[in-house]
Amino acid sequence: MGATEEAQHETAAMHMVREIPVARADTTVDTVMASLRGRKFECADTVFVTDDDGRLEGIVRINDLFADSAYLIGDIMEEVHEAVRPDDDQEDIAVLAMELDMIAVPVVDDDGRLLGAVPPEALLRILRAEHMEDLQRLAGINPARPGSEVGIDAPLGNRIRRRLPWLVFGLFASSLITIVMAGFEHSLSANVAVAFFVPAIVYIAGAIGTQAVSVAVRGLLDDDVRIGKLLRGELVVGAGIGAVLGLIAAMLVMASFGDHRLAAAVGLAVLGGGVVSAVVGFGLPWAFTRFGADPALGSGPVCTIIQDVSSLLIYFTFVTLLL
Amino acid sequence: MGATEEAQHETAAMHMVREIPVARADTTVDTVMASLRGRKFECADTVFVTDDDGRLEGIVRINDLFADSAYLIGDIMEEVHEAVRPDDDQEDIAVLAMELDMIAVPVVDDDGRLLGAVPPEALLRILRAEHMEDLQRLAGINPARPGSEVGIDAPLGNRIRRRLPWLVFGLFASSLITIVMAGFEHSLSANVAVAFFVPAIVYIAGAIGTQAVSVAVRGLLDDDVRIGKLLRGELVVGAGIGAVLGLIAAMLVMASFGDHRLAAAVGLAVLGGGVVSAVVGFGLPWAFTRFGADPALGSGPVCTIIQDVSSLLIYFTFVTLLL
Known part of the structure; x- marks a missing residue:
């Protein structure tokens, strides 16, 4: 079912936002805070820490950023090297978020360079969608295509076919x-x-x-x-x-x-x-x-x-x- | 099943954190930003806006707070008057979060005064738990008590009894x-x-x-x-x-x-x-x-x-x- 599965499931790239705060480990928290002001982020709940090549080194939750202004980012960051790839399935994103207790999941390329993140809003939607899908699949109902309506609001012909x-x-x-x-x-x-x-x-x-x-x-x-x-x-x-x-x-x-x-x-x-x-x-x-x-x-x-x-x-x- | 249900299900109070950023609508964004620094919040992803009596008026996502430093909080807030009560079931929290597209759900008392919020980490856990529970309930498996292990890791006697x-x-x-x-x-x-x-x-x-x-x-x-x-x-x-x-x-x-x-x-x-x-x-x-x-x-x-x-x-x- 591999190919069909992929076609019907959303990927990390489809949930990813690119406007996220990124910092180096040797920057002070104050400098990072100052650099965040006046910018329109799509997901500012987590600051992603990368090395000089843009590879993911860790994350800092916004909670910790506010609290610990006296330190370097590297001192307060949580080391995280696991991330999803753009073409990973949305299920993998949810699993990683739960495993590492992250509310924003980093997306990296094949060389480990940070591309963006899947924001908490998307994680909630993914978990909800996976929930619906599981209930339906267990009952032998085929998944709807991305974007199409599922469940009781879908057109009747569509529901019969699935x-x-x-x-x-x-x-x-x-x-x-x-x-x-x-x-x-x-x-x-x-x-x-x-x-x-x-x-x-x-x-x-x-x-x-x-x-x-x-x-x-x-x-x-x-x-x-x-x-x-x-x-x-x-x-x-x-x-x-x-x-x-x-x-x-x-x-x-x-x-x-x-x-x-x-x-x-x-x-x-x-x-x-x-x-x-x-x-x-x-x-x-x-x-x-x-x-x-x-x-x-x-x-x-x-x-x-x-x-x-x-x-x-x-x-x-x-x-x-x-x- | 009402009473049993409640006893076995977690409430909003159990998921709530109290250390959250709160502001008045007539405060400037700059003042709010300055007040956030150096404090240890348990959920700083959303600023909750209340009136003088502490009643919830709206929310500002941290994304918008960074972007719009020139304005008053009231100008950029999203009006939100819906919230959960401390003894509401965790399912209600998840439903409200999805309906209003919130990643932190406000918890208010009977007079509408803000008590705290359910943070995104908890929302992810709730959605996951509801997912597991639904699958099991549909199959006629009774829910586990809060805190006890569910699914394939639970003790065998417990699994048979449920x-x-x-x-x-x-x-x-x-x-x-x-x-x-x-x-x-x-x-x-x-x-x-x-x-x-x-x-x-x-x-x-x-x-x-x-x-x-x-x-x-x-x-x-x-x-x-x-x-x-x-x-x-x-x-x-x-x-x-x-x-x-x-x-x-x-x-x-x-x-x-x-x-x-x-x-x-x-x-x-x-x-x-x-x-x-x-x-x-x-x-x-x-x-x-x-x-x-x-x-x-x-x-x-x-x-x-x-x-x-x-x-x-x-x-x-x-x-x-x-x-």
Whole structure:
């Protein structure tokens, strides 16, 4: 999805302003303050400190500039060498701002020379846009093009077009579920009560999976990815949740149908669904990230299909074994 | 959920800093600039302008303060009378910041007197936290208490406890789906192929509904709620999507099973699911908002149950009528 992604996402260059205060480390704060007066900056919240070649050395928040007029800029600056490039995606800007607790993010060229900064106003807009986009992508809604309206104010035709692709994909993928069902025609014919629990099992597997995906999608972007450790943790969570829900489900089936083998099959299918959801709900967003795509993109619809098919296979396996 | 909500959410007072630059409208910019020097502000990005009683009259961005040293503060200030109260929820702060394009949000007491401001660093953190929370709430994960770790770094027991409540609710609610299935035992026994399409129909209804919810949840917070107009728009979108998917589904069933009555029942169930998802996916988050709860809270799990039950009822109604 690389190329399409880039075309639809805003870059650092599109958010960057060029009129920003720049100073050398060996200048006094008083001199810098005097030089700021009478100039129209687009982002004066942070003074960017560069060396003689224009390479970024650090930043001074305006708060500190006012407070410490007796010193050299170099004495009060916070060393910052990380910055974004003009063609970096807006998501990278937001991640860097949060990591380094900056309210204005420097933009540098390939040689590390300061070009401009992404101001706090833009950071707020970016975080808001990423928020909207994540919600929509997780639900399988394609992102809007930059500048076009998103959400409930977009034209109806546009909204239908952005939602249909993943649904059509899902519809074809759901044929798999139907094939699984048809494959166990014999079990269904032999005991029609087996069919009663199919939608509830699929519902619970989907609900557990949605939770795993929603935790994974943001977690994978925020931290360095330690997939092994995370996956083991999520497996314990999935198994724990699956065990509790499976036990309740088995008791409900036992109480209303009085069939302990059917109850066991339903309970084990719910437990199995919890474990599978852990692997799929965590593994799939991680795989999307590895291939350079936004982990939220299509994770919801794709995960649900895999979880539905898996929990039905588990259910019918136990039905075949136990009944 | 009101009281619980407040207890688990941070307030404006918790994000507020008190050391901010304040000026009167009839002061010159030069005087204000001189008064800022040598003081340690916690948020000097914006000068807040108040009247003699300390009531907020407007704001001046630091950018404008540097540029326009020849004028009175009142000449260059942007009039702002909207502010948050100390006990307002952090979500309200973010909404006001976005609406008024402010990077520091004033906090006032009941008489409108300026108490402090929420600085840009806090706004970025709030937007990020709301983002995480929305993703989790939509998936039916309860919010973490303030200060405790969220997401993939939280202790495993904590993660299981925050996820279980909505899943247990969903498990009991899914009994409804099982009751619907059991109610149509006769249709299922008469033609077991009817059961084959149940999970796929439930999947598609859920997928359409998830999209409607994800669009509604943010849209309802962003804009003044014009629910009638929005609902009509979403109905058109739902019916359009349902018609396209229903047609494809009917053709797939026709091609693989050669039963035009079954094909019609499946297609009409998908179409009906699209329309129901429009009403439920939009109406439920709106109802949550009306009752003062976060629209993302539990919308996902609850909507899915309603959509599953509705589309199965539609499906079996057509099965009964057509087959």
